[in-house]
Amino acid sequence: MGYHHGDLRAALIRASFELLAESGLSRFSVAAVARRLKVSSAAPYRHFPDRAHLLSAVSATAAHDLREAMVAAVARNPDDGLAAAAGAYVRYVVGTGAGIHVIFAAELYEVADDCRREQTRALMTTMLELTDSDVRLLEATLAVAHGYSSLVLEGFFTKDSVDDVAQRAADAARALQ
Amino acid sequence: MGYHHGDLRAALIRASFELLAESGLSRFSVAAVARRLKVSSAAPYRHFPDRAHLLSAVSATAAHDLREAMVAAVARNPDDGLAAAAGAYVRYVVGTGAGIHVIFAAELYEVADDCRREQTRALMTTMLELTDSDVRLLEATLAVAHGYSSLVLEGFFTKDSVDDVAQRAADAARALQ
């Protein structure tokens, strides 16, 4: 653990997730991520040209992991896939702080990042398959899942466990079909 | 329009809404609001002790106006009240940028502001009445309405009009009952 870190790039993405989970997108800063990793505030710029590209990499990772979480949830519950996916969304977003507001953040639209584009496209494709390409149903399910996640993140459900809320989100998603 | 503004306090709240609608909570700043009104950056502090209290006043106004918009929507559509209220939520939030993430923002929890407390309580009471005190149904409806609003604000529905999205949110809310 000397002068060189080993894999600072990956560590930056991981630490960014921690920061997002703790403080949300509004408090996110490159400097804070660097502090958390005990590297200088210039170090991140060796790996990402600017803040937006770091966030873009976070977005790509989140899109990838969220997709995996949804696919796994569907596999565990094949006859109730969409609801299971909604529940997985809530668990992922509440755990990481990275939902569609990070993955599809408007401030990232101008960032050229093929990796991110590919991951978000794969996520969309998977979600479309889950809804049999019914865009309206996809929207509604996303709205439910993201709405519940937001309520948790804003402190509405301090008494409820994440799993309880995820279950209720899944129930709501089922009701929409 | 001389040295004194007339009613800077109200103007600050109004300008804060404009800023929220344009740039969201993360870009909100007291200085930016002052710039927009062409007053010095110290002027807002004559009317609010700090940034949190200005946001708290915005929250109170938003809670009040959102409640009015919901009540009016219910009155126009008495036999489908909850869905109408969900549609009104989407229209209000997309128009003003001030939804539950502003009204119930976690960063305001420690601000002592009786006016805000009263308005948010009245809003909650109204929403509880709409759902016959079914807290689960209230949560689900809020999640749908806020989820659709978030999707709009993140740029998902650039091709759709707000009214269209509000209609779909109302449909989804109806499906939950």
Added chain:
DNA sequence: AGCGGAAGTGATAGACCTCTTACATCGGGG
């Protein structure tokens, strides 16, 4: 008329952020 307080102003301290630049360190290939 003129005075007192409410509501502006400019200047500024102090914190933090983004991103750059010049320099230091280290590990791996020739």
Added chain:
DNA sequence: CCCCGATGTAAGAGGTCTATCACTTCCGCT
């Protein structure tokens, strides 16, 4: 074995933000 490029650092320019302070302006009241 040594050098070079990748990856780190310290320092700082330039920006924004919050909040304060002393000062000014103007309105309303006596």
